[in-house]
Amino acid sequence: MSKLSPAISALKAAHWQHCLAPHLLDGEVIVAFVSAHRLKPTVEGVAVTNARVLGFHTAAPSRRDVITMAVAADEIADVELVSAHMVPTLTIRTTGTPLCFGEFHREEMDFLTYFLDTLRHDGVDEAVRPELDRWRSDTQQSAGARARRREQRRVPVYGEPMTSAQWVAIERSIGSDEYPWMILNCGRHGQLAAFADRIVIRKTGRTTDLPVGEHLEVIPFTDIVDVTYRCGALSGVLEVATKACPAIYGEGFWPSAVSDHTEALPNVLRVPKAYYQGAQESIDKLRQYVHTGQGAGSRAASAR
Incomplete structure (x- = not known):
């Protein structure tokens, strides 16, 4: 007793x-x-x-x-x-x-x-x-x-809310002491996560041009030439042009129908117009970081 x-x-x-x-x-x-x-x-x-x-x-x-x-x-x-x-x-x-x-x-x-x-x-x-x-x-x-959930809540997410599976996939590409400063979530079309020195584009393979399953494309800022968005009335594509993959669309491109081949490109993400407008300020900052060669600043544990 x-x-x-x-x-x-x-x-x-x-x-x-x-x-x-x-x-x-x-x-x-x-x-x-x-x-x-x-x-x-x-x-x-x-x-x-x-x-x-x-x-x-x-x-x-x-x-x-x-x-x-x-x-x-x-x-x-x-x-x-x-x-x-x-x-x-x-x-x-x-x-x-x-x-x-x-x-x-x-x-x-x-x-x-x-x-x-x-x-x-x-x-x-x-x-x-x-x-x-x-x-x-x-x-x-x-x-x-609990610590991961706290960090996830601090990240601005545009487009659709992040699911647990999407967070797990993004976290596989990061170090233990950092999180993205912005995520653009386009649901089944994929996600773009911006870090201090790189962009990560995640897609799931649904076409013959991508392997079945998950695909993560990690693009360092030093390899990026430009970040462009072309759209029609409701939807468009966000393209991260790199030295190895130059821009494939000209100024006059209007994606009335984005083909499966286009969606399969690892550096191109289909983005509804409303999602892009919501994230435009952050994407403009991303372009600025790319063009000036200055990162956004890591969300490292030492800075939290």
């Missing part, structure tokens, strides 16, 4: 135990409960188990968000129980960012110290370790996915 700090009633502990039970790892047992108070992320209590320290919020809108903070016993480097303002506050230091679980009652100091010291001394219960390793791997993957 879990031990309770002087500030926690048996009724409250029973409620906490019931809410936390579905979120415990296989073999994980709650050893002690301590009160805690933090607003963002919300923490209403701390549970010390035989493997982790958990901060939780039982009234979370989603059940999967009940555990708001967690640190494994073998990741604890140091524990601080008093803040800079001398308020009883639990902060656990790991090899990464310190985790502040919030304030607790002064009369819980000795109780909390004992159970944290015991957890650090005993380490992770071997019965929990296999499941803990899986939890740690899942947590890292989830954190990476």
Whole structure:
């Protein structure tokens, strides 16, 4: 049975135990409960188990968000129980960012110290370790996915919203520390992503001139001669002319019907007129970067 700090009633502990039970790892047992108070992320209590320290919020809108903070016993480097303002506050230091679980009652100091010291001394219960390793791997993957979604939301997207498959394809062509500063998404016709020093055009092979599947064309700014758009009433083509693939259309070209052969060209993208108009300011900037030889500036991790 879990031990309770002087500030926690048996009724409250029973409620906490019931809410936390579905979120415990296989073999994980709650050893002690301590009160805690933090607003963002919300923490209403701390549970010390035989493997982790958990901060939780039982009234979370989603059940999967009940555990708001967690640190494994073998990741604890140091524990601080008093803040800079001398308020009883639990902060656990790991090899990464310190985790502040919030304030607790002064009369819980000795109780909390004992159970944290015991957890650090005993380490992770071997019965929990296999499941803990899986939890740690899942947590890292989830954190990476959240970071990618944050970066994706920062990228201006013109035309159609990006799908997960389209993002995955674009991300294959990038470094781990950069994202495009603009994307023009023309749906089934393809996507254009502009980076600091290159353009990536993605298409899916639907014609005999492109291999079946996906095709990514990476065009460095140094190879680009011009970026032109020719259109009719509703649609047109955006052509990235390069030294190896000069412009194939003259000033008078009006694509009343873009052929399959035209769409298959890796440096030509069919773009509805409304999509182009929405992205025109960014495309004009792209032309400027190409003509001046100056990149747009990488959205590198160091700049974020």
